[in-house]
Amino acid sequence: MNVNILMGTLVYGSVLALLSLGITLIYMTTKVFNFAHPRLSLFGAYLAITAMAAYITGKGIQPDLTVHEGIIPYRLAYPASVYIIGAVVAIVGGIIAAMVEYYLILKPLLDRGSDYLQLMIATLAYDFILMAVLFLYNTHVKIVSLLNKINVQSTSVDFSSYDLYIMKGYLTIPGDALYSTLIVLIITAAIYILLFKTTLGVKMRASIENPPLAEVLGINVRRIYALSWIISGATAGLAGFFIMMRPSVAGLKPISATSPADEIVVSAFAGSIVGGVNSIFGSLAGGMLIGFIEVYVTFFIGIATGLGAITKYSRVISMFAVGLFLLFAPQGLAGLYKKYLAPPPAAPELGEEEHEEGEG
């Protein structure tokens, strides 16, 4: 097993899982494929880079590349606050970009009764607008100079500040692999709790399944939709933060006004489709699977066939996987789970009224 490739897979898979989750959530609530979604993450990344550069410069922080010895040796190039600021600003950036899209573009169109095709074209238009904004920003504030200022993408300092050297360095777990995977796991658990253990989650599931009935019961469906846009924007921003840290994963180009949003858009949608389009947990698994196929499987196909150049066509291989799913399992991973793994409907139980009432 190639550990480096596996770690890269974890980072890339996590990024795709976060993006696929957002795409699926928006599709389930607003019934539109949001083509601007990967650009939302780039918007978040831009803001994060700017904030981190300002913070590092302002505080005069210098990177420290020393590996500290200990039971688990570690390196702390930047204090955690630098990364926390970056992540928080990326999330806020993603949310702002998503809110602008929902409230200024899609909601007015929905109120006028636009169909899904018009909404989809509108998301494409918003993608172009956002791209132009980032171009303008790049013209005035060179994003590459900011990246150099915070040393990310320079091979030596990114999330490697938090690399873990286990067994005296025989096994290195890169910081970004560790945190991106951890965050996806936390988000999965948080979404499960939100959807299945809270009244807000029940309202959300109800508004997704049957919006008119939810409205009839006094639930503000539009507010629930807005919440889904907030979650979607936040996860996109977070994905942008991880992309910014190590775009070299899966051959993504360094951050620019267009890259890597243009390259990752296909993979993010592939994750959503493979997940089953209408399943939040399916999208997380689908994103991870596509990441695994694009990085890990492609790498080994390259080795097995002696065609190393095949890694450049990793997205073609993931598209092939999408094709297979659409042909043989159109309901995606969620459908396969329901068919083969999900427990049968619970048998009716009697006399549990009091117990259930306590749950609310």
Place this chain on the structure above:
Amino acid sequence: MAGVVLKLEKVNAGYGKLQTLFDIDLEIPEGMITVIVGPNGAGKSTLLKTMFGLTTVYSGRVLFYGKDITRLPPHERAKLGMAFIFQLNNIFAELTVWENLKLAGHDLPQDVFRERVREVFKTFPRLRERLHQKAGTMSGGERQMLAMAIGIIRKPKIFLIDEPTAGLAPKLAREVLANVKRLNEQGYTVVLVEQNVKAGLEIGHKGVLVVNGRIAFDGPARELLAQKDLAKLYMGVV
């Protein structure tokens, strides 16, 4: 004389740019069953939906206990005490029976909600047996029970029920209409849109005939039932 729960004044309404209701003047009396009948596509369901804010009102006013609610969104009308039971998709099929009930009482204090759940179980004991079951896996009759239970939990001032017997076997349809009557006997005001004209008008106090988006008759249900030329009216010849 009974008070007026809902009043429509010169209402013109439809979906988007398609107008389907014209100059509707109608009063819904308190504590009674008002049955709306008419041929297919006449605008019966649209009229009911207009009362609940699910259509576009171009002109006219909708009043609820004298308060103008014409521009009020459906979720606000629900909070005022209006309950709408759809013809189809009137439950959350992917949620359990318990989650459906919980959702219906989402804005109620916990003790009030518990009390109402007990009431529901008294009226529909079958639902108690199905508490943890996904609502979508229940039979058609049980689904209608749940749909009404959702309404009861909210203890609305008025029930707007859209063709509850559509697609049901005759025996089951009679059962559902008996449940509607029982609701009214418990003091609820009901507006019922019903395809089965005779069965609907038999349980109703007031009858409203809608033809081509206009009201062709508005009076006692028995009078409408006794109309010799009802078939003629029903066919759209006014």
